[in-house]
Amino acid sequence: MKALNLSIVCFTTFFTSLFSTLAQADWQSVQQAVADSKTSLNLRYRFEWVDQDGRPEDALASTLRSRLSWKSGSANGFFVQWELDNVAELGDDKFNNTRNGRADYPVVADPKGTDLNQAYLGYKYGNWLMILGRQRINHNDERFVGGVGWRQNEQTFDGYRLQYEINQAVSLDYSYIYNVNRIFGPTGPTANLNGGLHLFNALLKLDKAHQFAFYGYDMDFDSAAALSNRTLGFSYDGTFDKVKLHTAYARQSDTGNNPDSYSADYWNLEIGTQLAAFNLGAGYEVLGSDNGKGFITPLATLHKFQGFVDQFLATPGTGIRDLYVKLGTKVGKMAWTAIWHDLSADTGGLDYGTELDLIAAYPLADQIGLMVKYAHYSSDSFATDTSKFWTMVTVSF
Numbered sequence: 001m002k003a004l005n006l007s008i009v010c011f012t013t014f015f016t017s018l019f020s021t022l023a024q025a026d027w028q029s030v031q032q033a034v035a036d037s038k039t040s041l042n043l044r045y046r047f048e049w050v051d052q053d054g055r056p057e058d059a060l061a062s063t064l065r066s067r068l069s070w071k072s073g074s075a076n077g078f079f080v081q082w083e084l085d086n087v088a089e090l091g092d093d094k095f096n097n098t099r100n101g102r103a104d105y106p107v108v109a110d111p112k113g114t115d116l117n118q119a120y121l122g123y124k125y126g127n128w129l130m131i132l133g134r135q136r137i138n139h140n141d142e143r144f145v146g147g148v149g150w151r152q153n154e155q156t157f158d159g160y161r162l163q164y165e166i167n168q169a170v171s172l173d174y175s176y177i178y179n180v181n182r183i184f185g186p187t188g189p190t191a192n193l194n195g196g197l198h199l200f201n202a203l204l205k206l207d208k209a210h211q212f213a214f215y216g217y218d219m220d221f222d223s224a225a226a227l228s229n230r231t232l233g234f235s236y237d238g239t240f241d242k243v244k245l246h247t248a249y250a251r252q253s254d255t256g257n258n259p260d261s262y263s264a265d266y267w268n269l270e271i272g273t274q275l276a277a278f279n280l281g282a283g284y285e286v287l288g289s290d291n292g293k294g295f296i297t298p299l300a301t302l303h304k305f306q307g308f309v310d311q312f313l314a315t316p317g318t319g320i321r322d323l324y325v326k327l328g329t330k331v332g333k334m335a336w337t338a339i340w341h342d343l344s345a346d347t348g349g350l351d352y353g354t355e356l357d358l359i360a361a362y363p364l365a366d367q368i369g370l371m372v373k374y375a376h377y378s379s380d381s382f383a384t385d386t387s388k389f390w391t392m393v394t395v396s397f
Contacts, residue, residue, distance in 0.1 A: 029075040036073025041066070041397040046152065046390060050095070050106040053384035059095035061108040064088045065152040067117065077125050083118035087111065087152045099188050106386070110152040115186035117156055127165040134158050137175060138301075139201045140213045140235060143248070143268075146301030151183040155299075159197070168205070175199040180299065193298075195221035195228070195256075209239040219298070220256035227298040228256035233266065246270040246283075252295050262293040264319070272326070281326035289319030289347045307341045307355035308375035311383045319346025335361045343382075352382035367396040 043066055050059035064087070071081040087110060093100055095108040120133030137157050139145040148155040159177035166172065177197040185191030198218040205211045217231045233250025250266040270283030285305070287295040294315030306312040306322050321344045328337040337359040343352040355377040362370045373390040377383070 033073040033075035033079065038071050040069045042069070043067075043395045044152070044392065045090075045394075046110075046392040048095075048108050048110075049389045050108060050386065051388075052106040052386040053379075055104065055106050057094070057104045059106040059108050061093075061095040061097075061110060062090040063110045063112070063152050064090055069118075074124070077123050079122045079124070081118055081120055081122065082116065084114070085117040085153065086114045098184050098190065109183055111184060111188070113153070113186045115153060115181070117154055117181075129163040131161040134181065135161060137161065137177075137199070139173070139199070139215065141246075142301035142304060144215065144217060144231065144233075144250075144297050145199055145201075145299045146304075148183050148301050148303065150301070150303040153183050153185055155183055155301075156181045170205075171203045173199075173201045173203075192223070193221055193227070194223050195219065197221075197299075211237050213237075215250075217299075218255060221298075224298075225257040226259060227296060228254065228258040229296060229298075230255040231266075235268075242273050244272045244281075250295075254293075260291065260293045262290040264288040264290045264293065264295040266295050277329050279326070279328040281328075283322075283324050283326075285320075285322040285324070286346055287315050287320040289317060289345075292317045294319045294346070306343065307339075307377060308357045308373060309355055309377040309386050309388055311353075311355075311377050311386065312343070316345065316352075316382065318348045318350060320344075320352070321346050333363055335359075350382065351380040353377055353379040364393075369394045 043064065045064045046061075048059065048061040066086045066088070067083060069081070069083045072079050089112045093102065094105060096102045096105045097111040098107060098109050099111045116134065118134050118136060120131050120135045123130045134156055136147050136154070137145055138147055146155070157175070157177045158179040158181065159175055161173070161175040164172045177199060178194065180193040180197075182191055182193060197220070200216045202214045203211060204214070213235045215231075215233055217229070219227065219229050221227050229252050231250050231252040233248065235246065235248035238245045246268065247270075248266070248268045251263070252266065253263040254260055265288040266286065268283065268285040270281060272279060272281035274280070289295070294317055296315050302313050303310060306320060312320055323342045324339060326337065326339050328335070330336070339357040341355040341357070343354065344350060345352065355375060358374045360372045364370050371390070371392045374388070376387045377385065379385050
């Protein structure tokens with residue numbers, strides 16, 4: 001409650017100053033802001049095939065996301081941005097898009113529809129930046145807060161965001177979010193998550209090679225009480241000659257009306273280096289468990305973690321231990337990456353399974369990109385054997 005009252009005072013003070021400045025804006029500066037605006041169009045076509053044990057049919061999803069964006073120039077520090085997305089199904093919907101009821105098919109969470117992806121008013125004054133409205137928020141590596149940009153319908157946030165750059169080394173970022181627009185939208189019972197969410201992130205850059213992030217999240221969901229959590233943590237990213245190091249730790253407990261009582265830890269250690277033409281990496285990530293409840297990250301870009309098959313979008317009650325290795329190289333313009341995951345429970349000793357992920361990316365031309373991905377999850381004691389294949393072409397104007 002104290003945090004909420006402080007937020008109200010901060011935003012009230014800010015808006016008083018903001019509207020006082022807006023009243024002084026002249027029509028000429030508004031016209032110039034419109035003249036300085038930028039419009040862009042992004043088209044992303046994707047074919048996705050899924051073969052999942054236990055489903056009588058294979059999923060075949062052919063979708064096109066069209067994104068039209070417009071951002072104004074600045075008028076006395078004010079600017080506006082909106083972004084309109086349309087996801088269309090090309091051909092038959094031979095997949096479960098989470099809304100069409102096609103349960104015989106595996107899930108491909110790309111429902112069709114038109115959505116206002118972003119729509120906000122921004123104001124920049126000195127080292128302060130304020131954004132009011134529907135917006136994209138990506139914190140750090142998106143392990144806790146992200147836009148789930150892999151899916152055709154991106155996750156965005158309705159609320160208020162205040163950023164302050166103290167100097168080149170220290171920056172602060174606070175958001176109060178009252179609604180999350182999920183990837184399952186734009187309509188339907190799972191399209192939104194309502195509640196009162198406080199998202200805080202601070203960056204400390206010691207120099208170009210070393211950076212700390214400190215974060216605190218208090219998420220109290222109205223429509224999904226089991227996701228309510230309070231999380232405090234930090235991460236460190238450093239470069240030592242050719243060696244890159246990433247480490248992170250967080251502590252999480254229940255909050256709000258969460259029916260579960262628990263306290264669990266998260267930690268991650270990853271090291272990488274370059275050897276001749278190859279990028280090598282290895283890591284170990286743990287989402288702990290307590291009282292039958294696993295450490296959760298409901299606002300994360302989860303496709304980036306625990307394998308591209310997405311078997312672990314919800315943390316099992318016994319937690320997760322993920323030992324992974326990466327190998328990447330580039331042949332001409334073609335970039336190749338392979339990732340191997342060995343997944344097991346944090347408590348109970350179960351071996352969940354293993355997964356192999358392969359990625360190839362190639363720039364066909366300026367503003368045109370091609371990506372091909374394959375992933376196979378082999379189950380030992382969790383979920384079922386699943387294979388996925390994607391071909392994606394992105395064009396930007």
